Amino acid sequence: MxxxxxxxxxxxxxxxxxxxxxxxxxxxxxxxxxxxxxxxxxxxxxxxxxxxxxxxGFINTHCHLELSHLKGRFEEKTGLPDFLNKVVAQRAAAAQEVQEAMQTADSEMWDNGIVAVGDICNKYDSFAVKAGSRIHYHSMVELLAFHPERTAGAMEQGNSLLQQLSELGLSGSIVPHAPYSVSPALLEQITAQCADSGVPTSIHMMESNDETEFFVQGTGLYRRLYHNMGMDIDFFEPSGKTSLATLLPFLHPKARTLLVHNTIATAADVVHAVEQHANLWWCFCPNANLYIEDRLPDIPQLMRAIPEGRITLGTDSLASNHQLSVWSEIQIVLQRFPELKLVDVLPWATLNGARYLGIDHLFxxxxxxxxxxxxxxxxxxxxxxx
Ligand SMILES: [Zn+2]
The missing domain is CATH 2.30.40.10 (Urease, subunit C, domain 1)
Incomplete structure (x- = not known):
């Protein structure tokens, strides 16, 4: 020794x-x-x-390193559909700028005590930074394909990125983006593959009332978003239920699935979901919720309904956060919900995230x-x- x-x-x-x-x-x-x-x-x-x-050390279960160069670029509190529009329209940038911003963000996370990150990626841009980092990254290759006909193509693209990750010795899995951007068929295939390989998956969930309106009635901002993009979504049938209730039956029961944000979720939503799926995990990204939607999930109410050990914290990206710091996420939770104490929240930021990512033998x-x-x-x- x-x-x-x-x-x-x-x-x-x-x-x-x-x-x-x-x-x-x-x-x-x-x-x-x-x-x-x-x-x-x-x-x-x-x-x-x-x-x-x-x-x-902290475990950050939800980040998008790829969007680091968008720091400070977007106005706050404009709502999610507007935010997504801007990300799509403005994420392109010079390769060097993107790489430098990711390097800086990676060092910032390290200095902020973060040891492992579940990081969403849409392309290979972040792989080199991750391969050279002192932080453990689990990359989540995010798939979007709302039209059921695009399922096979999306899976192929995702698996080719997974292949590149594994060639670099990096761990990864494929994940669906959000209820309004994947088809039930794609959700089934993604979660079945993750269940088979024993890797975690995640999905942005219940982020705004617009999302609920779209699933319940098929109307609202998301309908208009698709219309403005020139996409025909005649195949989409509103279910009359929330996004979570609609999609739960398509999540493979053995897939360790992180529901990210849950901004508008109620205790009843949680109870219903937990009855149907034994492997759900719940991630809060409070600073990003305040940045985008100017509201927070009712964390004390939700935590009473969520099974012990299943809450985690995430920073989301620098496009919707002023810093990548799990400690800052804890501080905002403690500030806004004074009935919670550091000892209540600490497992969310450490052990629970490590268990979700399957790295609790080390972290x-x-x-x-x-x-x-x-x-x-x-x-x-x-x-x-x-
Ligand atoms: Zn996100």
Whole structure:
């Protein structure tokens, strides 16, 4: 064994067990956790004393590194359909600008204590940054094809990007974009493939009332969006139900599926969904919700309906967030919902995300044998220790 480091802090949060004070975290130089012991068991001269909460590195379960160059580009609070229009119209940029923005975003996440990211991608642009990063990335190749006839083509495109990821030694899966941009047939094929390979999948879900209107009645902003794009969606039949209730039967029951945003979801939506699908996970991206829609999900109400351990946090992209920081997402949750405490939310930001991504053997808690990254939170500042 090499040199050990010994950290004490005001509070140490292993996450898998209750927080402790007057303890010392024993860590190998490479960051592997060796032990957590009462402070009297350690030679005090060896201990590095830290002020604040010592926690494992953060897991960001929803990001779009590819959109990093759009930072600060879009006006806030204009609603999702308008936001999507702008992303589609303005995402093209010089390759070098895109690469530099992703490098900067990757370093920013590292400095903000993020150790692993579930990252949505539509093309191969982000692969080189990911291959060279100290952060663990699971790339989610996002497919859009609303017309059922485009299902096979979309799957082919997605699988060719997956192939490129695997050639670079990067982990990946295919994911559907959103209820209003994939067909039930595509949803079935994507989630069946993910279930087969045991990899996570995700879908943007219940982001705005426009989405509900489109599924319930077939009208509204999404109908107009398709009309303006010149797309014939005569095949689409409104179901009279929410997007989530409509699409649940098409999600493979064994696919670990992250529902992202849930901005307008109610406890009743959650209860109904959980009854039908045992493998749902729920991601909140509060800063992005405020940026785009100027509203937040009713997190305290939803968390009572969501099964234990199934909530995660995401930053979404720099197109709809001022920073890529899970700590900043936690802070906004604690600010807006004072009944929640750091210990309630910490598992969302660490262990739950690691379990969802299937990397909890390494990440998500300060447990022996893991190399989860070590982060110090003090007041409003964050410091990466390892
Ligand atoms: Zn997103």
């Amino acid at each position: 090499g040199t050990m480091r010994y950290f004490s802090a005001s509070t140490i949060h292993p996450v898998t067990t209750p927080a402790v004070s007057h303890h010392v975290l024993v860590v190998e130089e490479d960051g592997t956790i060796v032990d957590l012991v009462p402070e009297q068991e350690v030679d005090a001269t060896k201990v590095e004393h830290l002020e604040g909460n010592l926690i494992p 998500g808690s300060l447990e022996k044998g893991k190399r989860p990254g070590i982060v110090l939170l003090s007041e409003s500042t964050i410091q990466r220790i390892i």
